[in-house]
Amino acid sequence: MKDSLFNKFLQFSYGSFISLFIGLGSSMLITRIISPENLGKSSMYTLAISVLMIFIVFGTDQAFVRFFYEEDMEKRPKLLFNCVEIPMIILIFVSIIILLFGSRITTYLFGEKSFTIALALVFGTIFNVFNRYGMLVIRMQQKGKRYSNAKIINKVLVFIAIILFYLVIGGQYEIIIFSNLIALVISTILIIRLEKTFWNFDNVKQLAYKHKKLDIIKFSYPLMFTTIISWLFQSFDKIALREWSTFTELGLYAASFRIIALINVIQTAFTTFWTPVCYEHYEKKPNDTQFYERMFNIVSFFMLLIAVACISGKDFIISLLGKDFKAAANIMPFLVFMPVMYTVSETTVIGVNFAKKTNWHIVIAGISCLTNLIGNGILVPKYGAIGASIATAFSYIVFFTLRTVISLHFYRIKYGLKRYYLMIMLVCLYAVFSIVNPSFIFNILVGLIVLTLMCYVYRKEIKDIYYSYVKDKKLA
Structure with missing residues (x-):
């Protein structure tokens, strides 16, 4: 269609x-x-x-x-x-x-x-x-x-x-x-x-x-403060490396970030599509919560799939950047949580946006930022870029949690969060394993095990995606 x-x-x-x-x-x-x-x-x-x-x-x-x-x-x-x-x-x-x-x-x-x-x-x-x-x-x-x-x-x-x-x-x-x-x-x-x-x-x-312009300013200024805090939240890892490390370590981190930026392309593609669609759907059918629940489950599955694939193939992916950047492979596993948690949170934060309670974004960004500051302050001086990636990953999990919990206060949706958090914990353990494990083959095998478990947990969504695709093909 x-x-x-x-x-x-x-x-x-x-x-x-x-x-x-x-x-x-x-x-x-x-x-x-x-x-x-x-x-x-x-x-x-x-x-x-x-x-x-x-x-x-x-x-x-x-x-x-x-x-x-x-x-x-x-x-x-x-x-x-x-x-x-x-x-x-x-x-x-x-x-x-x-x-x-x-x-x-x-x-x-x-x-x-x-x-x-x-x-x-x-x-x-x-x-x-x-x-x-x-x-x-x-x-x-x-x-x-x-x-x-x-x-x-x-x-x-x-x-x-x-x-x-x-x-x-x-x-x-x-x-x-x-x-x-x-x-x-x-x-x-x-x-x-x-x-x-x-x-x-x-x-x-x-x-x-x-x-009027006053309406625009009233809506916008809390978002500016939110964005400032969000920027600090998203950028303090680089600032910490600039202050407590070297340009070389920052360069390795930036190289990993360039790979993650490719995943961010998927995040941007979804957000670009999702924002106008969810607002338009809410204007037409404000009580249709199943629409948002289904989107959360589908996006969760795909983003977790991408995370596991990236962690499994980290050594191969980083090898594409050349031998000078080989050390970036161990920085990458936890950085994948940035696009994963942010993209999924775009499907759960909608209650705040529908209610126009933009001040809550300041609270969300502030707590996430504080988590990031503390984490980077503790881990970067000792572990460098790897420490920055771990601190950033944890702060994004906090970011997702806050966005979701506060949004549910304004717009109740049955997301099935226990299943999602279980899979996030499993992927976190896999990320740790991939950093300490030197074997490329063994890392791939463990990744396949994680992927199999994930497909079993999301088996209903996989069937829905398949049948929706077949239906669209028939109606086209």
């Missing part, structure tokens, strides 16, 4: 899966042309951009998502205008600060002064803002194919730019920064032009609409 959830997911996700393979190729190339130290330095640029985006966007992107279906179709450009205007004002002040204190900022981030990189931070932030909203416009209109194509184009541009910059300046950390910036600029201009009627603000001031 044309409008089936499966087809919608495919439209949104095929770009992510193709990007996964392009990203894998980029990672294999990058780890062969630059050192772990330079890879560690380049990761600080991404970290800096993510910080700047939190303060500049101010949570208005989430307001755009939440209010999108509450506005009439012809009035949605006005909602976009009001949401974008706030970050643009903040962006002016942030850009001035970066340019004034560029030497100090780049010295801390990269260990050297560079006005060029300071400019890259400014332009990277500007185009990231427009790219964020450009992709949201496509996503919320549920134009899955266009969304996927935009992601593929960006990844291809990055890959080509890395090769060209390497030929010009060699294996410096700047080639990753410049490649991502050039790809970002081109892809952002493209997606805005594709939706130029949505971005035509000539007549928006005359439109009457439901959500």
